[in-house]
Amino acid sequence: MNSNQLSKRLETVVSFIHPAQTIADIGSDHAYLPCYAVKKGLVKQAVAGEVVDGPFQAAKKQVAADGLSASVDVRKGSGLSVLSPGEVECITIAGMGGPLIASILEEGKEKLAGVQKLVLQPNIAGHAVRSWLVQNNWTIEAEAILEEDGKLYEVISAVSGKGQKLTPQEIYFGPFLMKAQNDAFRLKWQREFNQIDQVLAKLSKAALGKETEQKKQELTAKKQWIQDVMTHENT
Structure with a gap:
């Protein structure tokens, strides 16, 4: 995987970004996702947030190597603390546990002002993410589940300001996933x-x-x- 060819998991995350033109990728690791999104013309500006120094430095090197320093801003900090309210239209958080993603969103609530979309990929406990979304007036608009290298991943796309009521089963299994029931x-x-x-x-x-x-x-x-x-x- 690199900034020209994402994993199937991250390609699925990226597929839900549209129509946002500005994104923040939280826990961006090597910043492959935001670099890819800019290169493909999917977004104009991106923020890559990373709290750990090693990945932060790797992300800075990747952005520089791709010649994207004017379009992808790499920032060091915890969760949504790297953002200002209203700075981006879409936030992506991928490759973490569901409870951690929910806690990042909860702790950074004030930074969600102006954010229109959340694209979230929990490695485990997707119900923790859905529960937070429902409780905080977000509407799940689409979901995906895929297998890659023997592991199974869920991707949840939610939009702001509409609110949604889900049954306990829909929160647990995913309202769209349980209807489609793919392999x-x-x-x-x-x-x-x-x-x-x-x-x-x-x-x-x-x-x-x-x-x-x-x-x-x-x-x-x-x-x-x-x-x-x-x-x-x-x-």
Whole structure:
């Protein structure tokens, strides 16, 4: 992967940026995503935010090597602290856990003024991202799920200011993903179902106790949710 050829995962993230002309990529690593977006003419200006010094320096080198210093501003800082309110139309955050993405958005709420779109790619716990979006008046407009190198990734695109009500199942599985149920979606939840079965088998052999029983009930309920969604015939 480089600034001319992104991974399938990041290409999917980029595909949701339109129609924004200014973006901020938070946790940008080598700044491949913003450099690619500018090179392809998808955006005019970009900010690459990175909190760790190694990736920050790598991003600066990449932007300079691509001759994009006038278009891609590499900034060091935590989360959305690298931004000013109203500075960009779209924010992308990819390659982190869902709870971390949600905490970055929560801690940087004041920086979201003027942001029209969020494109978020949680590695795990996508429901934490959806829950934050619903609670903060964002509307999920599109989702994708894909497999790459044996791993499964969800991408969530949300727009501001509309608000949305989702069922607990839609928050957990994704309102668009559970309707489409492509191969990657079914693989993800079949894996999850099998893992729950394995944990339940271990818990059944564990010493009885309040915590053990509560865990068994939670997992059994989750297993039923997956079974219900996977066996639902879409129309």
